[in-house]
Amino acid sequence: MATPKKKAKIFGLLAEYESAGDVYHACEKVRDAGYKRWDSYTPFAVHNLDKAMGIKPSILPWIVFACGMTGAACGILLQWWSATIAYPIIIAGKPLFSFQANVPVTFECGILFSAFGAVFGMLGLNKLPQFYHPLFNVARFARVTDDRFFIAIESSDPKFDVEKTRLLLEGTHAAKVEEVED
Amino acid sequence: MAIQERDQLDPIRGRKLLVDGGPSYHDITEAVCKPVEQPGLAWWLAFLPSLAVLGIYGVSVFWLLWEGVGIWGLNNPIDWGFAIVNFVFWVGIGHAGTLISAILFLFRQQWRTAVNRSAEAMTIFAVICALQFPTFHTGRPWLIWWSLPLPNQMQMWPNFRSPLLWDVFAVSTYFTVSLLFWYVGLIPDLATMRDRATTKARRIAYGILSLGWRGSTRHWQHYEKAYLLLAGLATPLVLSVHTIVSFDFAVSQLPGWHTTIFPPYFVAGAIFSGFAMVLTLLIPIRKWYGLEHIITIKHLENMAKIILLTGTMVGYAYAMEFFIAWYSGNPYETFAFVNRAFGPYYWAYWIMVTCNVVTPQFVWIKSIRRSPAALFVLSIFVNIGMWFERFVITVTSLARDFLPSSWDYYSPTIWDFGMLIGSFGLFFTLFCLFIRYLPMIAIAEIKSVLPHANPHFSDRKDGGH
Numbered sequence: 001m002a003t004p005k006k007k008a009k010i011f012g013l014l015a016e017y018e019s020a021g022d023v024y025h026a027c028e029k030v031r032d033a034g035y036k037r038w039d040s041y042t043p044f045a046v047h048n049l050d051k052a053m054g055i056k057p058s059i060l061p062w063i064v065f066a067c068g069m070t071g072a073a074c075g076i077l078l079q080w081w082s083a084t085i086a087y088p089i090i091i092a093g094k095p096l097f098s099f100q101a102n103v104p105v106t107f108e109c110g111i112l113f114s115a116f117g118a119v120f121g122m123l124g125l126n127k128l129p130q131f132y133h134p135l136f137n138v139a140r141f142a143r144v145t146d147d148r149f150f151i152a153i154e155s156s157d158p159k160f161d162v163e164k165t166r167l168l169l170e171g172t173h174a175a176k177v178e179e180v181e182d
Numbered sequence: 183m184a185i186q187e188r189d190q191l192d193p194i195r196g197r198k199l200l201v202d203g204g205p206s207y208h209d210i211t212e213a214v215c216k217p218v219e220q221p222g223l224a225w226w227l228a229f230l231p232s233l234a235v236l237g238i239y240g241v242s243v244f245w246l247l248w249e250g251v252g253i254w255g256l257n258n259p260i261d262w263g264f265a266i267v268n269f270v271f272w273v274g275i276g277h278a279g280t281l282i283s284a285i286l287f288l289f290r291q292q293w294r295t296a297v298n299r300s301a302e303a304m305t306i307f308a309v310i311c312a313l314q315f316p317t318f319h320t321g322r323p324w325l326i327w328w329s330l331p332l333p334n335q336m337q338m339w340p341n342f343r344s345p346l347l348w349d350v351f352a353v354s355t356y357f358t359v360s361l362l363f364w365y366v367g368l369i370p371d372l373a374t375m376r377d378r379a380t381t382k383a384r385r386i387a388y389g390i391l392s393l394g395w396r397g398s399t400r401h402w403q404h405y406e407k408a409y410l411l412l413a414g415l416a417t418p419l420v421l422s423v424h425t426i427v428s429f430d431f432a433v434s435q436l437p438g439w440h441t442t443i444f445p446p447y448f449v450a451g452a453i454f455s456g457f458a459m460v461l462t463l464l465i466p467i468r469k470w471y472g473l474e475h476i477i478t479i480k481h482l483e484n485m486a487k488i489i490l491l492t493g494t495m496v497g498y499a500y501a502m503e504f505f506i507a508w509y510s511g512n513p514y515e516t517f518a519f520v521n522r523a524f525g526p527y528y529w530a531y532w533i534m535v536t537c538n539v540v541t542p543q544f545v546w547i548k549s550i551r552r553s554p555a556a557l558f559v560l561s562i563f564v565n566i567g568m569w570f571e572r573f574v575i576t577v578t579s580l581a582r583d584f585l586p587s588s589w590d591y592y593s594p595t596i597w598d599f600g601m602l603i604g605s606f607g608l609f610f611t612l613f614c615l616f617i618r619y620l621p622m623i624a625i626a627e628i629k630s631v632l633p634h635a636n637p638h639f640s641d642r643k644d645g646g647h
Contacts, residue, residue, distance in 0.1 A: 024637035027399075043207060044370070044630040045402040046637055053399055058407040064415075078331055082339035091341055104348040104426055108355040111419045115359040115412060119366055122408035126401040129393035136396070144397045145374040147207035 011134035011182040012038075012154040013165050014141070015174035020046045023149035026172035027052040030151060033168055037157035041135070041150040063121040064114050071113025075106040134182050152180065189480055192633050200293055200631045202475040207629050210476070214371075214623045215378060217471045221618055224470040229618070232610035239604025242597050243318065251321050253597045260580045260592035265319035266430075268602055270572045271455070272312035272609075273353065273427055274448075276360070277420055278456020279305025283363060284416035287409075293484055295627040296477045299371075300467070301460050302364040303622070307612040308459070309357045311605045316349075318601075345429040352426040359419055363412045366405070369395050370626040424452045431575065438518035438579035441506065447499035451568060454492035454538070457485050458564035463613065465558045467622070476623055479552050486551040489564060493542030496571075500539065518579060526591055527578045530570050537567020 017023040020042070027040050031054040040053060079102045088096050123129070135141045135152060144150055151174075153165050162179070169177045190199040205213070217225070246253060256263045279301040286294040317323045329350045331340055340347050372392035379385035395401070428448035431439040461482065468477040507519040522531050541563040550556045577592050616622065629635055 019640060020635050020637045021640040040399045041397040042399060042402065043374075043397060044626040044635060045406050046399070046635070047630070048637065049399050050403040052637075055400060055403055058404045060404055060407045061411060064411050068415075079342040082331060083342060087337070087339040091343060094343060101343040104422070104429075105342055105351045107422060108348075108351040108419075111415050111422075112355045112358060114415050115362050118408045118411045118415065119362045122366070122404045123393070125404045126398075128395065128401070129390075131389065131394045133394065133396055141396075142377040145370065145377045145395075146211045 009182045010155050010162075011180040012152050012157075012160070013162070013169060013177060014135065014138060014180050015151045015169040015172065015177045016140065017149040017151070017173065018175050020049075020149060022173045023151065024049060024052050026151055026169070026174065029172050030153065030168065033159070035153055035157050035159055035165075037160075038151065038153040041141075041144045041152065043145055043147060043149070046149075058125070060118065060121050060125060064117045067117025067121070068110045068114035072106050072110035074113070075109025076102060078109075079105055134180055138178070138180055140176075155182075193639075197292075198480055199633070200296065200478075200480075201628065202478050205475065205632070207632070207635075210628050210632075211374060211378070211625055213473060213476065214621045214625050214628070215375065217617055218375065218619060218621060219378070219380075225614065225618055229611070229614040232607055232614050235604060235607025236611045237604075237607070238600055239607050242600030242604050245597060246318055246601070247323075251319065253595060255592060255594040255598055257590050257592065259583055259588050259590060260577060262576050262580060263592055264594055264598040264602055265315040267569070267572045267576050268605060269312050269315040269319075270427055270448075270576075271569050272308045272315075272605065274424065274452035274455045274568060274572075275459045276305040276308035276312065276356070276456065277424060277449070277452035278460050279303070279308075280356075280360060280363075280416050280420040281453050281456065282460070283367070284413040284420065287413040288417060291484075292631045293481055295624055295631055296481050297460060297464060297485070298627070299364075299367060299624045300464060300617075300622045301456075302360060302367065303613065303616045303620075304456075304459060304463060305360050306357070306364060307609050307616070308456075309353065309360065310612065311609050313353065313357070314605060314608070315601070345426065345433045348426045349430055352423045356419060356423045359412070359416055363416055366409060366412065367624055367627075368620065369393060369405075370397065371621045371624060373397070374625050375621065421449055424449045431579075436579050436583060437512070437514040438522065438575070441503065443499055443502055443506070447496065447503075450492045450495040450499065451538075451571060454489060454496055454542075455564060455568035457489050457492070458561040458568070461485055461489075461557050461561035462565060465554045465561070467617065469554070471617075471622075473623065476628060479554070482554060482557055483551050486545045486557055486560075489560075490542045490545040490551075493538060493564070497539035500535065514584060518582065521582050522574060522578045525578065525582060527574065527581070530574050531578070534567050534570040534574050537563045538571060541567065 015026065017026060023040055023042065024046060027049060030038060031052065040049060042049065076099075080097050084096045090096065094101070135150075140148070141150065151169065151172075153160060153169070155162075159165075166177055190202070191197065192199050201210070254263060254265070279298075282294050282301040283298040287298075317326050320326055328334075329340060329347060340350075369392055372388050373395035376385060376388035376392050379388055425445040425448065428444035432441060432444040434440060464477055465482070468474050504519050507515045510516075522528075541560055544556075544560060545551045550560070581592055582589050633639060
């Protein structure tokens with residue numbers, strides 16, 4: 001085996017697995033070994049794999065809640081301002097502003113802003129779009145969107161050591177472990 | 183035809199298996215990508231006629247813009263004719279997509295994974311068709327932006343107390359949220375298409391659309407949360423949209439429209455018609471593209487049961503409308519309903535009752551609800567019936583209002599029919615393009631409901647793989 005230190009800077013080690021069960025148990029081992037800068041890659045969302053990796057829950061609901069409240073507030077303010085200040089006109093003898101008639105638009109604005117918050121918040125938290133990633137240089141990684149499961153431990157992790165990390169990954173029923181260049 | 187009575191069970195969950203034949207992950211990818219990568223002759227047989235019908239739409243719209251809405255059969259008092267009937271018809275069809283993708287998701291109905299992608303696409307295309315009609319009904323569609331609250335040189339603002347304006351907000355929000363929901367669901371599958379691409383153009387196109395998705399679990403975590411939140415948002419949204427569409431009628435004073443049953447009755451009818459359209463589309467597609475092991479007979483049966491449920495609710499609403507018309511003691515209300523069933527539009531009323539109340543009851547028979555051919559015929563009847571429901575509500579109420587001197591009879595012209603038939607061309611053309619260029623089944627979601635996708639599949643005591 002070639003000594004990696006003489007080669008170009010490496011991104012990390014990539015381990016390939018054949019089943020969801022294998023990657024699940026491997027993630028538990030990597031988590032328990034204390035790694036922080038690592039990730040697993042799967043063709044579909046494997047149930048509870050985030051817990052096996054020890055990732056904290058997503059903060060997305062708070063973003064969506066804030067967006068929804070902003071949207072509803074904008075909706076009601078727009079209606080109040082345009083009906084009473086910008087263009088006060090009495091139609092069918094009704095009051096210029098009454099909240100009952102303004103519920104549907106307020107509700108729709110709240111939903112619209114929440115949906116934008118959910119989609120763009122998710123993309124922002126995931127730092128997508130990101131069209132380049134070192135793993136895309138690995139030919140076999142193309143199967144991550146088909147039928148293979150991967151774990152990549154990044155060299156920037158403080159506990160990362162090429163030999164020890166490789167030993168750890170090889171002890172997790174990995175089909176193959178390889179180095180990935182940055 | 184032999185009917186399979188018993189379904190296979192999932193070894194872990196003990197529920198019915200969702201995908202037949204025990205395929206591997208790769209088999210699923212291949213089966214779903216094949217229609218996009220090797221479209222075959224069947225696609226052209228569907229696409230070219232759709233395009234021809236879209237041509238009818240183009241001619242009708244051109245003549246409409248040239249001559250004005252006078253080419254339609256509208257008169258006074260029936261100033262809401264086919265345009266509104268078609269609008270409500272198409273918006274209603276759109277509702278099944280969100281029901282499948284959002285409400286069934288919240289109820290953990292995992293069978294939805296096989297049909298949600300195409301149902302969501304159907305939703306988006308149906309809403310596009312729906313939006314055509316109010317836009318052209320304005321007579322000057324280039325001024326449709328007047329309905330939006332935009333600062334303008336006239337210093338005017340829309341009337342937010344009008345249900346028609348609520349509709350603008352509801353339908354445009356619904357379209358936007360449906361599109362976002364659909365696209366979010368597509369991202370992992372677009373990445374699959376990117377990684378399988380054999381030509382550079384495909385790799386770049388799917389590569390850009392998939393935003394660099396790489397299946398990271400840290401991404402999946404936020405992604406699944408976003409999907410759940412979108413489902414939670416889309417559920418009240420879909421109910422609000424058809425409620426607001428029904429307000430267009432119910433908030434007015436016209437006998438036959440001014441009823442409190444309209445919101446739930448419209449929502450049930452929308453889901454009823456939407457599921458019928460899903461069956462109309464998917465029964466041929468699963469056959470032509472060999473996807474019968476993914477969109478199985480169990481899926482068709484489940485959808486048929488929803489049609490039975492919502493069809494029965496619609497039938498109940500028809501009966502309750504009559505009861506209240508009598509019970510209210512209001513002579514105008516009573517007249518409006520007797521006139522519906524026995525007046526000049528009696529034929530439309532009885533077509534509606536036959537198609538919407540009688541037809542779905544056949545689903546009680548197991549051999550019918552497990553026969554794709556029977557369900558296809560049934561779905562066509564429901565589509566027809568639900569179009570007539572909107573015709574009956576709109577036209578019969580307007581044609582016979584308070585003063586007999588203002589009564590009139592509405593007869594659609596050839597251009598009304600041109601727009602109606604043409605809108606099906608628009609719908610089917612868009613749908614054909616969808617199945618040609620995008621994976622019509624949610625690949626990643628289908629894989630996640632396979633028994634071996636469970637991380638504890640191999641931990642079982644009886645051996646595993």
